[in-house]
Amino acid sequence: MKRFILIICVIFLNSLFIVLECKASESVSPEQIQRLFPKATVIGNKASDFPVYPVYQLQELIGYAFESNDLVEFPGFSGDRINLLIGIDVQGNIVGIEVLHHHEPIFLHGLGPEPMNRFIDQYIGQNVSNRVIVDSAANDTNPNDNTVHVDGVTKATVSVIVISDTVLLSALQVAKNKLTGFASAPAATAKPGLYEPLNTDTLFERGLLQRWEISPEVFEDELGASLDDYPDGTFYLQDGETFTVYFAYLNSPLIGKNLLGEADFTRLQAMLKPNEQAFMVMSSGFFSYLEPEFKPGTVPTRVSLQQNGLPFGMRDLNFYSFEPQQLAGNLEATNDLQIFAVNTQSGFNPSLPMQLSLNIDIAKNHLISQQLQLTHPYTLPKDLFDIAAPTEEYKPEPAWIRVWKMRWPVITVLALSLIAVTAIFALQHQLSANEKRFRWIRWSFMFYTLIFIGWYAQGQLSVVNIYPILQSVKSGFDLQVYLMDPVLFILWSYVFVSLFIVGRGIFCGWLCPFGALQEMVGWVAKKFRIRQRKIPFAVHRKLWWIKYAILGGLVITSYISLSDAEVLSEVEPFKTAITLHFVRYWPFVLYTVALLAAGLFINKFYCRYVCPLGAGLAILGYFHKFEWLTRRKECGKPCTMCYHKCDIKAITPEGKVDYNECVQCLECIVYYNNDDLCPPLKKAKKGPKRKPDMADSLAVEVR
Template sequence: MAGRIVLLLACLFVMPQVQAELSDSKRALIQELFPSATVIEDKLPDFPVYPVYQLQELLGYAYETIDHSRLQGFAGKPISMLIGLDTKGRFTGIKVLNHHEPVFLHGLGEEPLFEFVDQYEGHSLQEQIIVSTSNSSRSGRTSDGNVVHFDGVSKATVSVLIINDTVLSSALKVARQKLEGFAQSAPTRAKPDFYQPMSWQQLVDRGYIGHWQIGSESIEAELGRPLSDYPMNIEPAEGEPFTELFFAYINSPMVGRNLLGDDGYQRLMERLDDGAQVLAVMSRGAFPHVSREFVPGSSPDRVGLSQNNLAVEMRDLNLLDQNLEFRAAGMPSFEAGNLFRVGGNAGFNPGAEANLKLNVELARNHLMVDRTSLDIPVRFNEELFEAVEVAPNPEDTRQPVWIGLWKERWWQISLLVIGLTVLTVFFARQKALSRNPKLVHRFRWGFLFFTLFFIGFYAQGQLSVVNIYTLFLAIWDGFSLNVFLLDPIIFILWVYTFITLFIWGRGLFCGWLCPFGALQEMAAWLGEKLKFRQIKVPEHWHRRLILLKYPILLALVGTAFYSLTVAEKMAEVEPFKTSITLFFVRSWPFVLYAVGLLVIGMFIHKFYCRYLCPLGAGLAALGRLRLFSWLDRVELCGNPCQHCKNECGINAIRKDGRIDYDECIQCLECVVILEDDTRCVDKRLETKKRSRQANILATDAG
């Protein structure tokens, strides 16, 4: 007995050491991040990093992002990376350890992912890293001063933005904890009640607005040549500075109310998110703080902000106009003025010292450019601020990733909302509108083109069964709405689909909003035009085959809880990624499968939708909770009339005339027939009856 107790105690002491030991495979990866390393220590018990040395000299730290950031990826699971950070805050490299991003695993392949993270090597936390989310003319490693532009990955915008946020937020934690010069200052905030009316000059004299300038002689000394050597006409007039800058912390009522007026300050504060901080920058002279090519709403190209050796994000709010402008008494005129949102991952402490960097680039000719960077100290009068008791967590105060994505895609969101509004009105008035068959058919085909080309190919709004098990996994692991807000188009479509399931059932999405469904519809139309023989699946076989999609759904969802990797592979039963996301640019087995389904659909109408689609199965199950049955039936439907059943391409009408809402895609063809006096048997008999009665009455009257 005593021996067992000793053994148990020994295990308790030994296990933590075993768990902290560095595996050979991970040691090899860290060695790649620090090639000159001679000593790689085990993970520290008090802070999860691996110290790396060359003999006795500390080279930096390696760490796993999963220990410092739990930001979920597009698949609902964090992206795990091993990152090297040297003692000066520079990335020595990044290794992807584990991820579940579908577009990289089974779409584009992992090579674009590895190429993206390779861009961080050699760059520093002192630089502001901006990931391009669209096709840009910038190279992936170009830099404007301390602003560095990385190429994103087409079709994987959300994933690379999550990776960037994970890399920067985790690196900031490590730098602030372990690297010299990166520690946070005591936090401050603007005094909310500190205000009195002041003129422009009073604000400047008291240090409430910062001021800095440089003259021609000084800038010529920095550049090493006279300004007359540059054919840009940048020589200032006599007595004027080369550049004169003013900067102010707008969140302070003393500054904001005096600069913008009470109404303007109030409107600005109402438009900002909680925790948003705004820095105003104004300049005059031959070289303003933004160039003529500056794009409103983007990061400035000539000026950057840093604090505690960390780059502080600056992004133009693009809010200055006739309704919001600088209007302080006695304020001079400026060549340029902007309101910049500041903070980002690094945050911003307004009462602490910071540094503006003015990047001067002057071209002597098309080939030769002279550059210099000028440091501008930023320190406002301490009367504006008060101490904050607890330092805010940067992850809690910075703007969530999804907010920037929604702002960037505002016009896509607007167009989608307009399209969904039009569709809703059309469906709400379907009975009245169905009296005009041409209108219904034209609207349907027009909307299918909108769904395929805008929602699908352009906006990448193809819903998938992956979204379903991602939701279940998120609920299982601790639900966070932020994961689903990362893609605004997908989020809006899911919310709309979920709501309309209880009104119209599955069919509104499957028949109108599914891009691959629209592509199948077009393939079926082409098959008819080419006079392919249309195969009618026998009723008894059809009733059995439509059940196939339900076990496929259950297998996918169940497997996701066992192994997300296996579930992602099984999700390839959906051809959506191949056809809609990747435009059929993929390895041949996937393309063959997707094209094969479309070819089959030219003979059997919407074959995949009817028999294989797990997403359709999930929607059909929820659609049974619908509140209404919109598609009317009359006494003759199915007994004996089979006209609607024969015209229903998806075979969602039973022989007895009942509509199977689990299969119906709400194409409205049966509604059009029912409202057409020349096609509906009931209407035709009713017309004949009225005509016969009218003839009898006319005869009697004669």
């Protein structure tokens, strides 16, 4: 026995050494981005306003790279997010995807990374405006339709749906915030037909054109020093002169056409991209709102717009690069007159109050620089705009709802089978009264459990499913994590309730696919009369504790390192035998076959001594309310038939049922209700022996 256990342990340890986890670094390197954009020559730093890395070819922006974890939160099957590095070009096409981090067990320690990578590769070349559906439908629909079908991964439905949502919704966020043409229509658009001739003084009076005058004293108060203390050329001071900033919103013809003139206003409208809002800014006096190093066509650092406490960059349109700086009316243009654009896809709404902000950084000497920020309010009349009713942004159904809809036939069959097993337990005495009928029912259900629940529906419960619950103690409970797989959710819900009613037996004896497989191995052993190894009951009780020790080690490891716990969970052969149908790297197959082979000599060897899931269920099942496996007073003394006949040795020599170890196969109930098998019933059936009377003697003499 010791040699046998040693051989099993060596095989298991060898298989664990094969399982190595590739821990991807979560910090993005330029080399990783370069792989997404092979033609890139410059990769910018992560932007401060939105978490993307701009990518350039020479001076031309060609796209953005970003981490999905910065933009979306979709927990995977393990409860942890799948972090992807994604690249999109300026047309909104996905150019590359690289997996930075994930904890999906089916890919880490089951199917391997290749199926995951093949699935992800189907998204490369897709535009973020496409509607992508994960199924096996052919892409031969209407060519004008933007619906695209991609193939899923068998046995990894939940993981691929989460990956799909992660890719598409994070890329769509970047497109809406950074790319032209993907933003929603602005909430307010200037009325194109609202115009009347107005002179400059009227524009000032109505507040449509702003004049912001800042005296030298204001500068000195904000800086805390005299302007004379600054280097020559910083300020151009003249007696009584102020620093005056002029600014106005130009999309409305009532303002733009009266300020620029009809020709320049028409030219501006042609230059503006969809959803862009134009502003005129210029200044005069002892300072300029433009920094000395400002380059046309860029975003100035000294001036910006603010709205609702958020800053909005103003991009110079280079409007006067080939035209003279001039304005209509009696307002004289200055040398720093510029036209800027603000994109509404960043959330800016011109119909709401805003502020022009001056963000000034002035060097006092070569060691010290000082900053000041000044703001001036600007509110436009509502009647300048057509205010659109807010539209709800399309949000896909939660992934778990889509999975439940896809798997409704499986869910229906599973629910009916759970009703059936409940009826079997409720009617156990009536059903077990007929031995053949009960055997037919039991073996039919065993094949159903292995083939449908296990191999087809992928409903093998595992200790791995417990890790998200343990992690929720640290990270918080999220019901969606558990709803992602309807089969497992329904099974776990049923098993959890049954644990506190009758203990672990309903799952371990009726709903565990690997348990059903072991049951069949035991049947083969009996059929071929393979001699069973006798283990003394005292030793048997000590061996029970192995599975509890394994469970404790896995729980502790899961808090230290979830990845390591997932590797060590390969102590369960479920993934090899049930999830992957034995199609796996040979050490895993050898380990699983060894456990099943052990079951030829020690019935349900794995269930009895190794299974950490069974140990966990037994701990919860300890608090069960009912003990409904009926016993007689003769059980254990003098009758020990059930003790000897119990294949899993869950009945003690005293005749008591140990519900922590019992898988409730109901074999003992078959014996209990059969007067041809149960010794007390057989004895009662024969009736009491009686002495021969006189009539019996006379009958003998006559013969």
